[in-house]
Amino acid sequence: MNRDQELEEYLQGDSELSKRYQQGKELQPPASLDRAILAAAKAAVADERGKRKGWLARFLDSDWLTPVSSFAMITLMAIAVYMLIVPDPSTSTGLRPAADMAGKKPVPADTATTEVPKQTLPVKSTSTLTDTGKIDHKTLEHVTHQTPKAWLEHIDKLYQNHKTGLAKAEYRRFKQTYPTYPARSVLGSKVLQLEAINGPSKAKTRARRKEE
């Protein structure tokens, strides 16, 4: 048999040479090497997964997030319980004192019509004047209006009904609440009369200037 024939026979796969060689397949890499390579394969994948994770996922996986979120939850619950147990005195009547409104930042004239705080409509105006003709300011403080315009219209109505004292008191309170609101747009020339009637005393003017 020449070498080519030997090779052909060998390549067919059932030669005596192959059979004998295949008997010695017990030779294997050491188990420690197996473990090291398999561990490296797993570590490479785990490392890649870690890199692929976005900052949000890594943030959510972080160990310190659980205690922080628990603390935040407890704090929010405590605030909610406190608000339920201790009601806000200003909201108990559903009305806001006019003094609060007076303390608010002045609204520029050009934006006054659009950026005014909402107020409730007049409650009752029956007790604005006492029997002695004096103005009951406590009652006035509870008379509030939906808009500055409505308030001015109410003042105008009082003025037309010859309730001049009440009108000037309302107008004074209006000017305290909306000092820059263009009252003339509703009241017209009546403003001059109301201001003349209602104008502050010289002593008060001096005191205000000093404060300013």
Added chain:
Amino acid sequence: MEKTDENLMLRYADGDTKAFEILYTRHKGGLYRYLYRQCRNAAIAEELFQDIWMNLIRARARYTVQAKFTTYLYRLAHNKLIDHYRKQNKGIPVSFDDEDCPDLDAIADQRAENPAVLYDKHQQREQLDSLVALLPEAQREAFLLREESGLKLEEIANITGVNVETAKSRLRYAVSKLKAALRGDL
């Protein structure tokens, strides 16, 4: 999905470590024996073996099915072995340059040192191992690639970077020498 070597490697590239385990179990023995019998040193064989698998792990994302996985794996192994030869003082063995390399004398000497009759299979196997070890490196490589991975001549040529005729010639000489030594013809 079918559990071919190529699919397993693709699955591993996608992060399936179980697929890698299957692939590793399939090929670890053959690859290790190929390296061990080529360099004839357990420590070096283990080092090369580990390097090859680590290269495979690192290159998993770039893996595409262009040939059989076995071809891909053994090409890595062949290149690693050549690097190993280069680092040695002796350099790359001459047999890799000599296409035919009919080095029959060494086999004849080995045959003369051993008893003519081998009584059991274990002895026969040991005898074959020692005869394989005496083959020139290039012929031994061709024989081991055939035996350990069942590769065809074309694939052996592809892995070792030679044409099919050279691969065939190397294998032909290897088979002829081994058969002759075992028969006691030499």
